Amino acid sequence: MRTVCLLLMLLLGIADSGAQEAGWTPLRIEVKDQDGKPFDRFGYSYTLVHAGGRLASPEGQVLPSEDGCIRVQAPAACVISFSLDHREVIAGYDSGGTAVRKSGEATVTGTIPRGVTVRGQVISAADGKPVVGAKVMAMKLMIPTYVPDEKRVHLTDAEGRFELPGVSDVAKVSFRVEHADFAVKDVPLRGQQFADAVEVKLEAGETVRGFVRDADDDPLAGAKVSDGNGKETLSAEDGSFVLRGLKKWDPGNLWRLTAIKDGYAPGSFHEETIRSAGAWIRLAPLPELRGQVAFADGSPVTEFVVRCGPGDSPAAVNCTELQVKDAAGSFVIRPKSIEESGRYWLGIRAVGAAPWEQVVVEGGSGWNGGKIVLPAGRKLSARLVVPERAAGPFEVRLEAAARGEEKPAPFGARFRLALVEASLRRGEPLVIADLRPGAYVLKVRGKNATPLALPLVVKADKDLDVGELRLAGTGVLFGRALEQYSKTEPLRFARGFIQTEGFGWDDYPFHGLEFWTDGEGRFRVEGAPVGKVQVAFRQMAGCLVNDQFGRAELAEGEEREVKFARPGRDK
Structure with missing residues (x-):
């Protein structure tokens, strides 16, 4: 579980990949709005990006500020992105602010948009009478749509009046009004010059x-x-x-x-x-799948995980999962939805047996009450040999290989059933038990070692001893990245990946070795993997994905500069 959490944090970019080092000094960020006016006390969270990585405030924790300033320890050059919990700040994706520290300044300014305060009255469109107790909520952008901010609800008073701060006056929808006896009303403010005399007429619906x-x-x-x-x-x-x-x-x-x-x-x-x-x-009632699970010797499996989803190859998120403890090995499970074809995927995993899966047809053989015998699994063993400078723990991931032209689906239930994840320390042997026969890819990575993606086949009649898993050493890659479609503008404090075979964009969650550019778009990566590598930057522009690539071939102990292909040229 610790390994899974670490991988997820690395994917999302919220891991403390840039530990506070010597030379970090206090930084005071004065937070102001678009007109240069300061904010009073607020709560905040932040993400600090510098050439060494990214450092985020504790996830889910809002830090207090009593004087309208954010205080952090920071390197001499960095970018701090922050969001505020403040009644006058627009919530959602519009609420972000940014501050830049260029050369060790003690104080910088961060700007974040302040919403307008809407004052008005809610009345019935039929008779003009005030509507009492209507819920008035600012709308917030949660891509791809706007939703009401349920955390900040204002109720109309006895005269139907309300005051609502933190509203966007440029959004497609600025605020929403709800009442049990009237139709919901979404109100835009664009084009209105006065937000302090808004009249909202509710239709009875x-x-x-x-x-x-x-x-x-x-x-x-x-x-x-x-x-x-x-x-x-x-x-x-x-x-x-x-x-x-x-x-x-x-x-x-x-x-x-x-x-x-x-x-x-x-x-x-x-x-x-x-x-x-x-x-x-x-x-319609969801179908019930029943069964009784046993080992190959006929004894019941008393603890196991059973998953069920619609169709032959459902996504993991569409599956029901049950942790079963039963002396007879019995289970009852319902899928989340009804499959018109009547076909449902069923998967079972237990310690001491190989994973089992089958597509069952509603009302057919093995649908209810059938005995499921889990086959005995095979064992994979290996000895990890790593460079002297390599540091553990080493992350191990055994994935089912692609079948023909079919690509593995990392979020599919069948892929997840066969997946094995582990973490090894230097000198610790790798042993993976309870494998079913088939083709796999064994992936291993660790700091200051070139990651390895090894195809292998587990046979039905014997265990597999891979022998030595030897990770190669590393080299140094450096270069300078520019904003896409620019000849001069540096790609500042951007996250990049050094990718090798089996560790690219399509290889969730191992997208490659993560690094960050500095304030001039420069980067220097110690411990870069050797061989043919690709240096990649991925930037989001609204719903568009912009990729930049540079390629190099690196030898162990070598330093090499990376050049990037420009847009419109062969990558």
């Missing part, structure tokens, strides 16, 4: 009644019915429900209702009109 029933037409109580736009309720004992203040969805001009309940597949109502009998939503 429609009252929609209906019923939730099961496949046998019996009523279902406790199903959550929602319109996907903030209106929801629970069905009553007779399956009935009432939702007020609804409107049709645009585009499509349809009523869209969804009902969910544990043990049932979600049901929906998507129609242009609602008949006098109401909107009827039927929920």
Whole structure:
């Protein structure tokens, strides 16, 4: 588990890959808005990027500031990205600020946009009367859409008035107003010069009644019915429900209702009109898969993990997973959704046996109550030989290899079932038990060693002793990266990867050796892998991905400069 967490942190770039070194000094960031006005006390989180890596504040922790400043220990040149927890700051992806330290300054300024404060009144469009208790929420950008900021809810008073700070006046949707008896209203401010006299008229919307029933037409109580736009309720004992203040969805001009309940597949109502009998939503029960798991000698497997998903090769996220402890080895599992073909993937993993998987067909042989015999697994062993300068722990990952032209799906349930991850220290032998026969790729990496990706085959009739796994030494790569489509602008404090065979963009989570450029786009990487390598930068521009590549062939102990291909030229 420790290895998995470390890999995830490296992928997301939040690991402390740049430890605080000698020469780091206190830095005071004065936080101001777009007009140069300071903020009062606030909470904040930050990410510091420098030539040695990235350092993030503790995940999920908001640090306090009593005087409108951020204080950190920082190197002489760095970029600090920060976000504020402040009532006047726009939430979501619009809330970020940046400060740059160029040459050891004691104080720098960081700018973050301050939203406008909206004052207004919510009234009924039908009679002009104030709407009391309406929820008014600023909208925040959570790519790819805007959602209401549920953490900052303001209720209208007895006169329907409200005051809402931290609102964007340039967003597609600035704030939302909700009330149980009215249709939801999204309000833009673009083009309005005055945010202190906003009148919001709520339409009554429609009252929609209906019923939730099961496949046998019996009523279902406790199903959550929602319109996907903030209106929801629970069905009553007779399956009935009432939702007020609804409107049709645009585009499509349809009523869209969804009902969910544990043990049932979600049901929906998507129609242009609602008949006098109401909107009827039927929920089909999720199928139950039952079985009894045994070892090859017939004894029950009393502890195991069972996973189930729709189709022949479901994504892991679409699978149900159960940790089973049962003296008889029995289990009952339901998939998350119903597969029209009636085919479901079932996977089981237990200590002392090889992973087992099968596609079962609803109602067919082995569907319910069948005995599942886990085959005995084979063992893989190896001795890791590393360079003198190499430092552990060494991360090990054994992946199922591609079949023909089929590429492994790192987020697929079948791939995850066969995956083995481990962590080794120098001199510690590698032993992986309970393997099923097949083709694999064994990946090993560690600091100051060239990573290894070794194809191998585990046979059914004997264990596999790989012998020595020898990791090569390293060299030094250096260079200077420019912004894409620029001849002069440096790519400052950017994250790059040195990639080798088996450690590239498609090889989650081992994308290559991570490094960072400095304030002039320069980089120098000690401990770079040897052989044919690719130096890659990936930048996000909205929804677009821009890649830059440089290639080199590096020998052990050698220093080599990397040149980058310019856009439009052969990479």
